Amino acid sequence: MDMTIGDWMRQHKDIDRLDRELILAKTLALTRAQIIARPEHLLDDDSLRWLASWVERLRNGEPLAYLTGVKEFRGLTFEVTPDVLIPRPETELLVELAIDLAITRERVDNKLRILDLGTGSGAIAVALADFLTETAAVAEVYASERSTAALGVARRNAANHDVSVQWLESDWFRDITTQFDLIVCNPPYVATNDSHLAALRHEPSAALCAGSDGLDALAIIVPGAHANLLPGGWLLVEHGYNQQTAVQSLFAEQGYEHISTERDLGGRPRVTLGREP
Ligand SMILES: C[S@@+](CC[C@H](N)C(=O)[O-])C[C@H]1O[C@@H](n2cnc3c(N)ncnc32)[C@H](O)[C@@H]1O
Structure with a gap:
Protein backbone atom coordinates (compact mmCIF):
# COMPACT_ATOMS: atom_id res chain seq x y z
CA MET A 1 0.00 0.00 0.00
CA GLY A 61 17.40 6.21 22.85
CA GLU A 62 20.06 7.22 20.32
CA PRO A 63 20.11 11.02 19.95
CA LEU A 64 18.94 12.37 16.60
CA ALA A 65 22.24 14.22 16.13
CA TYR A 66 24.14 10.91 15.97
CA LEU A 67 21.73 9.68 13.31
CA THR A 68 21.92 12.78 11.15
CA GLY A 69 25.59 13.40 12.03
CA VAL A 70 25.02 17.11 12.60
CA LYS A 71 23.99 19.54 15.34
CA GLU A 72 23.43 23.31 15.31
CA PHE A 73 25.35 25.40 17.83
CA ARG A 74 25.24 29.18 17.88
CA GLY A 75 23.85 29.24 14.34
CA LEU A 76 26.63 27.03 12.95
CA THR A 77 26.27 23.40 11.84
CA PHE A 78 28.68 20.95 13.48
CA GLU A 79 29.56 17.40 12.53
CA VAL A 80 29.03 15.10 15.49
CA THR A 81 29.95 11.44 15.94
CA PRO A 82 29.61 9.15 18.98
CA ASP A 83 33.21 10.18 19.83
CA VAL A 84 32.01 13.63 20.90
CA LEU A 85 29.44 15.13 23.20
CA ILE A 86 26.55 16.68 21.28
CA PRO A 87 26.90 20.45 21.84
CA ARG A 88 24.15 21.78 24.11
CA PRO A 89 22.32 25.11 23.73
CA GLU A 90 23.15 26.08 27.35
CA THR A 91 26.87 26.06 26.43
CA GLU A 92 26.21 29.08 24.20
CA LEU A 93 26.29 31.11 27.46
CA LEU A 94 29.98 30.21 27.89
CA VAL A 95 30.69 31.47 24.36
CA GLU A 96 28.75 34.71 24.91
CA LEU A 97 30.63 35.44 28.16
CA ALA A 98 33.99 34.67 26.53
CA ILE A 99 33.20 37.02 23.63
CA ASP A 100 32.21 39.80 26.07
CA LEU A 101 35.48 39.39 27.98
CA ALA A 102 37.54 39.12 24.80
CA ILE A 103 36.23 42.31 23.27
CA THR A 104 36.76 44.28 26.49
CA ARG A 105 40.31 42.95 27.04
CA GLU A 106 42.22 44.76 24.35
CA ARG A 107 45.77 43.77 23.63
CA VAL A 108 48.05 46.27 22.00
CA ASP A 109 51.09 44.04 21.55
CA ASN A 110 49.56 40.97 19.94
CA LYS A 111 46.29 39.11 19.57
CA LEU A 112 44.33 37.83 22.52
CA ARG A 113 44.93 34.12 23.16
CA ILE A 114 41.93 31.98 24.04
CA LEU A 115 41.91 28.28 24.94
CA ASP A 116 38.89 25.97 24.72
CA LEU A 117 39.90 23.19 27.12
CA GLY A 118 38.29 19.80 26.34
CA THR A 119 36.98 20.92 22.97
CA GLY A 120 35.06 17.76 21.96
CA SER A 121 33.35 18.58 18.63
CA GLY A 122 35.16 21.93 18.64
CA ALA A 123 31.85 23.79 19.03
CA ILE A 124 33.11 26.41 21.50
CA ALA A 125 36.46 26.97 19.76
CA VAL A 126 34.95 27.19 16.28
CA ALA A 127 32.12 29.50 17.43
CA LEU A 128 34.70 31.76 19.11
CA ALA A 129 37.04 31.70 16.14
CA ASP A 130 34.16 32.35 13.76
CA PHE A 131 33.15 35.44 15.73
CA LEU A 132 36.44 36.81 16.99
CA THR A 133 39.03 35.99 14.39
CA GLU A 134 36.88 36.50 11.31
CA THR A 135 34.83 39.56 12.23
CA ALA A 136 37.09 41.45 14.59
CA ALA A 137 40.48 39.79 14.08
CA VAL A 138 41.23 40.21 17.77
CA ALA A 139 42.01 36.69 18.89
CA GLU A 140 43.98 33.50 18.36
CA VAL A 141 41.94 30.48 19.34
CA TYR A 142 43.48 27.28 20.70
CA ALA A 143 41.62 24.08 21.53
CA SER A 144 42.78 21.08 23.53
CA GLU A 145 41.43 17.58 23.98
CA ARG A 146 42.58 14.24 25.36
CA SER A 147 40.60 12.16 22.86
CA THR A 148 42.36 11.82 19.51
CA ALA A 149 39.08 10.83 17.83
CA ALA A 150 37.32 13.95 19.15
CA LEU A 151 40.19 16.14 17.94
CA GLY A 152 39.66 14.70 14.46
CA VAL A 153 35.99 15.75 14.50
CA ALA A 154 36.91 19.20 15.88
CA ARG A 155 39.51 19.73 13.14
CA ARG A 156 36.95 18.88 10.45
CA ASN A 157 34.45 21.31 11.98
CA ALA A 158 37.02 24.10 11.94
CA ALA A 159 37.89 23.31 8.32
CA ASN A 160 34.19 23.23 7.35
CA HIS A 161 33.75 26.69 8.82
CA ASP A 162 37.04 27.91 7.40
CA VAL A 163 38.37 29.13 10.74
CA SER A 164 41.84 28.84 12.17
CA VAL A 165 42.29 27.00 15.49
CA GLN A 166 45.55 25.73 17.01
CA TRP A 167 45.05 22.14 18.19
CA LEU A 168 46.66 20.64 21.28
CA GLU A 169 46.37 17.02 22.38
CA SER A 170 46.68 17.02 26.16
CA ASP A 171 45.31 15.58 29.38
CA TRP A 172 43.89 18.88 30.72
CA PHE A 173 46.92 21.23 31.11
CA ARG A 174 49.63 18.53 31.24
CA ASP A 175 51.20 19.25 27.82
CA ILE A 176 50.13 22.88 27.37
CA THR A 177 52.88 25.46 27.74
CA THR A 178 51.20 28.54 26.20
CA GLN A 179 49.70 31.22 28.46
CA PHE A 180 46.25 32.58 27.69
CA ASP A 181 44.11 35.65 28.25
CA LEU A 182 41.00 33.48 28.49
CA ILE A 183 40.47 29.80 29.22
CA VAL A 184 36.98 28.45 28.62
CA CYS A 185 35.97 24.95 29.57
CA ASN A 186 32.84 22.85 29.51
CA PRO A 187 34.23 19.90 31.48
CA PRO A 188 32.58 16.61 32.41
CA TYR A 189 30.52 17.45 35.52
CA VAL A 190 27.90 14.71 35.97
CA ALA A 191 28.11 12.56 39.11
CA THR A 192 28.69 8.90 38.31
CA ASN A 193 25.45 7.87 40.10
CA ASP A 194 23.29 10.59 38.49
CA SER A 195 19.98 9.15 37.30
CA HIS A 196 20.11 11.24 34.09
CA LEU A 197 23.09 9.24 32.82
CA ALA A 198 20.87 6.40 31.57
CA ALA A 199 19.33 8.76 29.01
CA LEU A 200 22.82 9.91 27.97
CA ARG A 201 24.22 6.39 27.50
CA HIS A 202 25.03 6.89 23.80
CA GLU A 203 27.37 9.83 24.50
CA PRO A 204 31.00 9.24 25.63
CA SER A 205 31.15 8.81 29.40
CA ALA A 206 34.57 10.55 29.44
CA ALA A 207 32.76 13.68 28.24
CA LEU A 208 30.10 13.49 30.94
CA CYS A 209 31.19 11.80 34.17
CA ALA A 210 33.46 13.30 36.81
CA GLY A 211 33.45 11.21 39.97
CA SER A 212 30.96 10.76 42.78
CA ASP A 213 30.06 14.48 43.05
CA GLY A 214 30.72 15.47 39.42
CA LEU A 215 33.56 17.76 40.50
CA ASP A 216 36.65 15.61 39.80
CA ALA A 217 37.54 17.40 36.54
CA LEU A 218 36.89 20.87 37.93
CA ALA A 219 39.07 20.06 40.95
CA ILE A 220 41.98 19.61 38.48
CA ILE A 221 41.09 22.41 36.05
CA VAL A 222 40.52 25.29 38.50
CA PRO A 223 43.93 24.98 40.25
CA GLY A 224 45.66 23.86 37.04
CA ALA A 225 44.64 26.94 35.05
CA HIS A 226 46.92 29.27 37.08
CA ALA A 227 50.01 28.07 35.21
CA ASN A 228 48.42 28.78 31.81
CA LEU A 229 46.69 32.10 32.54
CA LEU A 230 48.35 35.45 31.96
CA PRO A 231 48.08 37.95 34.86
CA GLY A 232 44.54 39.37 34.75
CA GLY A 233 43.38 36.49 32.50
CA TRP A 234 40.02 34.81 33.02
CA LEU A 235 38.92 31.23 33.62
CA LEU A 236 35.31 30.42 32.68
CA VAL A 237 33.81 27.01 33.42
CA GLU A 238 30.41 25.51 32.79
CA HIS A 239 28.94 23.34 35.57
CA GLY A 240 25.73 21.73 36.79
CA TYR A 241 22.96 24.06 38.00
CA ASN A 242 23.44 22.68 41.55
CA GLN A 243 27.25 23.03 41.63
CA GLN A 244 27.51 26.83 41.93
CA THR A 245 28.52 26.90 45.62
CA ALA A 246 31.09 24.11 45.26
CA VAL A 247 32.64 25.63 42.12
CA GLN A 248 32.76 29.14 43.61
CA SER A 249 34.57 27.62 46.63
CA LEU A 250 37.13 26.00 44.32
CA PHE A 251 37.78 29.37 42.67
CA ALA A 252 37.99 31.17 46.04
CA GLU A 253 40.39 28.58 47.54
CA GLN A 254 42.64 29.14 44.52
CA GLY A 255 42.75 32.92 44.98
CA TYR A 256 40.90 33.93 41.80
CA GLU A 257 39.45 37.46 41.87
CA HIS A 258 36.09 38.87 40.73
CA ILE A 259 34.42 35.45 41.06
CA SER A 260 30.85 35.34 39.80
CA THR A 261 28.33 32.88 38.41
CA GLU A 262 26.11 33.56 35.42
CA ARG A 263 22.71 32.03 34.74
CA ASP A 264 21.45 30.39 31.56
CA LEU A 265 18.24 31.40 29.77
CA GLY A 266 16.30 29.10 32.10
CA GLY A 267 17.61 31.11 35.09
CA ARG A 268 19.89 28.29 36.32
CA PRO A 269 23.45 29.08 37.52
CA ARG A 270 25.64 27.50 34.80
CA VAL A 271 28.96 29.31 34.31
CA THR A 272 31.41 30.43 36.99
CA LEU A 273 34.27 32.74 36.16
CA GLY A 274 37.18 34.27 37.99
CA ARG A 275 40.22 36.40 37.19
CA GLU A 276 43.84 35.45 37.66
CA PRO A 277 45.46 38.02 40.01
C1 LIG B 1 31.37 18.06 28.46
S1 LIG B 1 32.42 17.63 27.13
C2 LIG B 1 32.51 19.21 26.32
C3 LIG B 1 32.77 19.12 24.85
C4 LIG B 1 32.65 20.46 24.12
N1 LIG B 1 33.60 21.42 24.66
C5 LIG B 1 31.24 21.03 24.25
O1 LIG B 1 31.03 21.97 25.00
O2 LIG B 1 30.34 20.51 23.58
C6 LIG B 1 34.00 17.49 27.94
C7 LIG B 1 35.16 17.23 27.02
O3 LIG B 1 36.36 17.10 27.81
C8 LIG B 1 37.15 16.06 27.28
N2 LIG B 1 37.98 15.53 28.37
C9 LIG B 1 37.64 14.66 29.35
N3 LIG B 1 38.69 14.41 30.13
C10 LIG B 1 39.73 15.12 29.64
C11 LIG B 1 41.09 15.28 30.03
N4 LIG B 1 41.59 14.63 31.10
N5 LIG B 1 41.86 16.11 29.31
C12 LIG B 1 41.37 16.77 28.24
N6 LIG B 1 40.09 16.66 27.81
C13 LIG B 1 39.28 15.85 28.51
C14 LIG B 1 36.15 15.05 26.77
O4 LIG B 1 36.75 14.19 25.82
C15 LIG B 1 35.07 15.96 26.21
O5 LIG B 1 35.30 16.24 24.86
Whole structure:
Protein backbone atom coordinates (compact mmCIF):
# COMPACT_ATOMS: atom_id res chain seq x y z
CA MET A 1 0.00 0.00 0.00
CA ASP A 2 1.25 3.49 -0.85
CA MET A 3 2.41 5.52 2.10
CA THR A 4 2.63 9.29 2.17
CA ILE A 5 4.58 11.61 4.48
CA GLY A 6 1.29 12.36 6.28
CA ASP A 7 0.56 8.62 6.83
CA TRP A 8 4.10 8.00 8.07
CA MET A 9 3.93 10.96 10.49
CA ARG A 10 0.63 9.64 11.93
CA GLN A 11 1.98 6.10 12.31
CA HIS A 12 5.06 7.20 14.31
CA LYS A 13 3.55 9.53 16.89
CA ASP A 14 5.64 7.97 19.68
CA ILE A 15 8.67 9.75 18.13
CA ASP A 16 9.07 13.46 18.85
CA ARG A 17 7.46 15.49 16.00
CA LEU A 18 10.60 17.52 15.29
CA ASP A 19 12.69 14.33 15.13
CA ARG A 20 10.17 12.77 12.71
CA GLU A 21 10.29 15.82 10.46
CA LEU A 22 14.08 15.97 10.53
CA ILE A 23 14.62 12.30 9.63
CA LEU A 24 12.09 12.62 6.81
CA ALA A 25 13.93 15.73 5.60
CA LYS A 26 17.30 13.95 5.75
CA THR A 27 15.97 10.77 4.05
CA LEU A 28 14.18 12.59 1.24
CA ALA A 29 16.80 15.36 0.85
CA LEU A 30 14.09 17.96 1.41
CA THR A 31 13.95 20.85 3.87
CA ARG A 32 11.84 20.58 7.02
CA ALA A 33 9.51 23.25 5.59
CA GLN A 34 9.01 21.08 2.48
CA ILE A 35 8.22 18.04 4.65
CA ILE A 36 5.55 20.02 6.50
CA ALA A 37 4.14 21.47 3.26
CA ARG A 38 3.93 18.13 1.38
CA PRO A 39 1.96 15.57 3.45
CA GLU A 40 0.78 13.90 0.22
CA HIS A 41 4.38 13.15 -0.96
CA LEU A 42 4.75 9.39 -1.56
CA LEU A 43 7.53 7.44 0.20
CA ASP A 44 9.30 4.79 -1.89
CA ASP A 45 10.50 1.43 -0.50
CA ASP A 46 14.10 2.53 -0.06
CA SER A 47 13.05 5.58 1.95
CA LEU A 48 10.71 3.46 4.09
CA ARG A 49 13.51 0.98 4.88
CA TRP A 50 15.89 3.79 5.77
CA LEU A 51 13.25 5.48 7.97
CA ALA A 52 12.48 2.19 9.73
CA SER A 53 16.13 1.75 10.74
CA TRP A 54 16.29 5.31 12.08
CA VAL A 55 13.05 4.87 14.02
CA GLU A 56 14.51 1.76 15.65
CA ARG A 57 17.63 3.68 16.69
CA LEU A 58 15.59 6.62 18.06
CA ARG A 59 13.38 4.20 20.02
CA ASN A 60 16.59 2.75 21.46
CA GLY A 61 17.40 6.21 22.85
CA GLU A 62 20.06 7.22 20.32
CA PRO A 63 20.11 11.02 19.95
CA LEU A 64 18.94 12.37 16.60
CA ALA A 65 22.24 14.22 16.13
CA TYR A 66 24.14 10.91 15.97
CA LEU A 67 21.73 9.68 13.31
CA THR A 68 21.92 12.78 11.15
CA GLY A 69 25.59 13.40 12.03
CA VAL A 70 25.02 17.11 12.60
CA LYS A 71 23.99 19.54 15.34
CA GLU A 72 23.43 23.31 15.31
CA PHE A 73 25.35 25.40 17.83
CA ARG A 74 25.24 29.18 17.88
CA GLY A 75 23.85 29.24 14.34
CA LEU A 76 26.63 27.03 12.95
CA THR A 77 26.27 23.40 11.84
CA PHE A 78 28.68 20.95 13.48
CA GLU A 79 29.56 17.40 12.53
CA VAL A 80 29.03 15.10 15.49
CA THR A 81 29.95 11.44 15.94
CA PRO A 82 29.61 9.15 18.98
CA ASP A 83 33.21 10.18 19.83
CA VAL A 84 32.01 13.63 20.90
CA LEU A 85 29.44 15.13 23.20
CA ILE A 86 26.55 16.68 21.28
CA PRO A 87 26.90 20.45 21.84
CA ARG A 88 24.15 21.78 24.11
CA PRO A 89 22.32 25.11 23.73
CA GLU A 90 23.15 26.08 27.35
CA THR A 91 26.87 26.06 26.43
CA GLU A 92 26.21 29.08 24.20
CA LEU A 93 26.29 31.11 27.46
CA LEU A 94 29.98 30.21 27.89
CA VAL A 95 30.69 31.47 24.36
CA GLU A 96 28.75 34.71 24.91
CA LEU A 97 30.63 35.44 28.16
CA ALA A 98 33.99 34.67 26.53
CA ILE A 99 33.20 37.02 23.63
CA ASP A 100 32.21 39.80 26.07
CA LEU A 101 35.48 39.39 27.98
CA ALA A 102 37.54 39.12 24.80
CA ILE A 103 36.23 42.31 23.27
CA THR A 104 36.76 44.28 26.49
CA ARG A 105 40.31 42.95 27.04
CA GLU A 106 42.22 44.76 24.35
CA ARG A 107 45.77 43.77 23.63
CA VAL A 108 48.05 46.27 22.00
CA ASP A 109 51.09 44.04 21.55
CA ASN A 110 49.56 40.97 19.94
CA LYS A 111 46.29 39.11 19.57
CA LEU A 112 44.33 37.83 22.52
CA ARG A 113 44.93 34.12 23.16
CA ILE A 114 41.93 31.98 24.04
CA LEU A 115 41.91 28.28 24.94
CA ASP A 116 38.89 25.97 24.72
CA LEU A 117 39.90 23.19 27.12
CA GLY A 118 38.29 19.80 26.34
CA THR A 119 36.98 20.92 22.97
CA GLY A 120 35.06 17.76 21.96
CA SER A 121 33.35 18.58 18.63
CA GLY A 122 35.16 21.93 18.64
CA ALA A 123 31.85 23.79 19.03
CA ILE A 124 33.11 26.41 21.50
CA ALA A 125 36.46 26.97 19.76
CA VAL A 126 34.95 27.19 16.28
CA ALA A 127 32.12 29.50 17.43
CA LEU A 128 34.70 31.76 19.11
CA ALA A 129 37.04 31.70 16.14
CA ASP A 130 34.16 32.35 13.76
CA PHE A 131 33.15 35.44 15.73
CA LEU A 132 36.44 36.81 16.99
CA THR A 133 39.03 35.99 14.39
CA GLU A 134 36.88 36.50 11.31
CA THR A 135 34.83 39.56 12.23
CA ALA A 136 37.09 41.45 14.59
CA ALA A 137 40.48 39.79 14.08
CA VAL A 138 41.23 40.21 17.77
CA ALA A 139 42.01 36.69 18.89
CA GLU A 140 43.98 33.50 18.36
CA VAL A 141 41.94 30.48 19.34
CA TYR A 142 43.48 27.28 20.70
CA ALA A 143 41.62 24.08 21.53
CA SER A 144 42.78 21.08 23.53
CA GLU A 145 41.43 17.58 23.98
CA ARG A 146 42.58 14.24 25.36
CA SER A 147 40.60 12.16 22.86
CA THR A 148 42.36 11.82 19.51
CA ALA A 149 39.08 10.83 17.83
CA ALA A 150 37.32 13.95 19.15
CA LEU A 151 40.19 16.14 17.94
CA GLY A 152 39.66 14.70 14.46
CA VAL A 153 35.99 15.75 14.50
CA ALA A 154 36.91 19.20 15.88
CA ARG A 155 39.51 19.73 13.14
CA ARG A 156 36.95 18.88 10.45
CA ASN A 157 34.45 21.31 11.98
CA ALA A 158 37.02 24.10 11.94
CA ALA A 159 37.89 23.31 8.32
CA ASN A 160 34.19 23.23 7.35
CA HIS A 161 33.75 26.69 8.82
CA ASP A 162 37.04 27.91 7.40
CA VAL A 163 38.37 29.13 10.74
CA SER A 164 41.84 28.84 12.17
CA VAL A 165 42.29 27.00 15.49
CA GLN A 166 45.55 25.73 17.01
CA TRP A 167 45.05 22.14 18.19
CA LEU A 168 46.66 20.64 21.28
CA GLU A 169 46.37 17.02 22.38
CA SER A 170 46.68 17.02 26.16
CA ASP A 171 45.31 15.58 29.38
CA TRP A 172 43.89 18.88 30.72
CA PHE A 173 46.92 21.23 31.11
CA ARG A 174 49.63 18.53 31.24
CA ASP A 175 51.20 19.25 27.82
CA ILE A 176 50.13 22.88 27.37
CA THR A 177 52.88 25.46 27.74
CA THR A 178 51.20 28.54 26.20
CA GLN A 179 49.70 31.22 28.46
CA PHE A 180 46.25 32.58 27.69
CA ASP A 181 44.11 35.65 28.25
CA LEU A 182 41.00 33.48 28.49
CA ILE A 183 40.47 29.80 29.22
CA VAL A 184 36.98 28.45 28.62
CA CYS A 185 35.97 24.95 29.57
CA ASN A 186 32.84 22.85 29.51
CA PRO A 187 34.23 19.90 31.48
CA PRO A 188 32.58 16.61 32.41
CA TYR A 189 30.52 17.45 35.52
CA VAL A 190 27.90 14.71 35.97
CA ALA A 191 28.11 12.56 39.11
CA THR A 192 28.69 8.90 38.31
CA ASN A 193 25.45 7.87 40.10
CA ASP A 194 23.29 10.59 38.49
CA SER A 195 19.98 9.15 37.30
CA HIS A 196 20.11 11.24 34.09
CA LEU A 197 23.09 9.24 32.82
CA ALA A 198 20.87 6.40 31.57
CA ALA A 199 19.33 8.76 29.01
CA LEU A 200 22.82 9.91 27.97
CA ARG A 201 24.22 6.39 27.50
CA HIS A 202 25.03 6.89 23.80
CA GLU A 203 27.37 9.83 24.50
CA PRO A 204 31.00 9.24 25.63
CA SER A 205 31.15 8.81 29.40
CA ALA A 206 34.57 10.55 29.44
CA ALA A 207 32.76 13.68 28.24
CA LEU A 208 30.10 13.49 30.94
CA CYS A 209 31.19 11.80 34.17
CA ALA A 210 33.46 13.30 36.81
CA GLY A 211 33.45 11.21 39.97
CA SER A 212 30.96 10.76 42.78
CA ASP A 213 30.06 14.48 43.05
CA GLY A 214 30.72 15.47 39.42
CA LEU A 215 33.56 17.76 40.50
CA ASP A 216 36.65 15.61 39.80
CA ALA A 217 37.54 17.40 36.54
CA LEU A 218 36.89 20.87 37.93
CA ALA A 219 39.07 20.06 40.95
CA ILE A 220 41.98 19.61 38.48
CA ILE A 221 41.09 22.41 36.05
CA VAL A 222 40.52 25.29 38.50
CA PRO A 223 43.93 24.98 40.25
CA GLY A 224 45.66 23.86 37.04
CA ALA A 225 44.64 26.94 35.05
CA HIS A 226 46.92 29.27 37.08
CA ALA A 227 50.01 28.07 35.21
CA ASN A 228 48.42 28.78 31.81
CA LEU A 229 46.69 32.10 32.54
CA LEU A 230 48.35 35.45 31.96
CA PRO A 231 48.08 37.95 34.86
CA GLY A 232 44.54 39.37 34.75
CA GLY A 233 43.38 36.49 32.50
CA TRP A 234 40.02 34.81 33.02
CA LEU A 235 38.92 31.23 33.62
CA LEU A 236 35.31 30.42 32.68
CA VAL A 237 33.81 27.01 33.42
CA GLU A 238 30.41 25.51 32.79
CA HIS A 239 28.94 23.34 35.57
CA GLY A 240 25.73 21.73 36.79
CA TYR A 241 22.96 24.06 38.00
CA ASN A 242 23.44 22.68 41.55
CA GLN A 243 27.25 23.03 41.63
CA GLN A 244 27.51 26.83 41.93
CA THR A 245 28.52 26.90 45.62
CA ALA A 246 31.09 24.11 45.26
CA VAL A 247 32.64 25.63 42.12
CA GLN A 248 32.76 29.14 43.61
CA SER A 249 34.57 27.62 46.63
CA LEU A 250 37.13 26.00 44.32
CA PHE A 251 37.78 29.37 42.67
CA ALA A 252 37.99 31.17 46.04
CA GLU A 253 40.39 28.58 47.54
CA GLN A 254 42.64 29.14 44.52
CA GLY A 255 42.75 32.92 44.98
CA TYR A 256 40.90 33.93 41.80
CA GLU A 257 39.45 37.46 41.87
CA HIS A 258 36.09 38.87 40.73
CA ILE A 259 34.42 35.45 41.06
CA SER A 260 30.85 35.34 39.80
CA THR A 261 28.33 32.88 38.41
CA GLU A 262 26.11 33.56 35.42
CA ARG A 263 22.71 32.03 34.74
CA ASP A 264 21.45 30.39 31.56
CA LEU A 265 18.24 31.40 29.77
CA GLY A 266 16.30 29.10 32.10
CA GLY A 267 17.61 31.11 35.09
CA ARG A 268 19.89 28.29 36.32
CA PRO A 269 23.45 29.08 37.52
CA ARG A 270 25.64 27.50 34.80
CA VAL A 271 28.96 29.31 34.31
CA THR A 272 31.41 30.43 36.99
CA LEU A 273 34.27 32.74 36.16
CA GLY A 274 37.18 34.27 37.99
CA ARG A 275 40.22 36.40 37.19
CA GLU A 276 43.84 35.45 37.66
CA PRO A 277 45.46 38.02 40.01
C1 LIG B 1 31.37 18.06 28.46
S1 LIG B 1 32.42 17.63 27.13
C2 LIG B 1 32.51 19.21 26.32
C3 LIG B 1 32.77 19.12 24.85
C4 LIG B 1 32.65 20.46 24.12
N1 LIG B 1 33.60 21.42 24.66
C5 LIG B 1 31.24 21.03 24.25
O1 LIG B 1 31.03 21.97 25.00
O2 LIG B 1 30.34 20.51 23.58
C6 LIG B 1 34.00 17.49 27.94
C7 LIG B 1 35.16 17.23 27.02
O3 LIG B 1 36.36 17.10 27.81
C8 LIG B 1 37.15 16.06 27.28
N2 LIG B 1 37.98 15.53 28.37
C9 LIG B 1 37.64 14.66 29.35
N3 LIG B 1 38.69 14.41 30.13
C10 LIG B 1 39.73 15.12 29.64
C11 LIG B 1 41.09 15.28 30.03
N4 LIG B 1 41.59 14.63 31.10
N5 LIG B 1 41.86 16.11 29.31
C12 LIG B 1 41.37 16.77 28.24
N6 LIG B 1 40.09 16.66 27.81
C13 LIG B 1 39.28 15.85 28.51
C14 LIG B 1 36.15 15.05 26.77
O4 LIG B 1 36.75 14.19 25.82
C15 LIG B 1 35.07 15.96 26.21
O5 LIG B 1 35.30 16.24 24.86
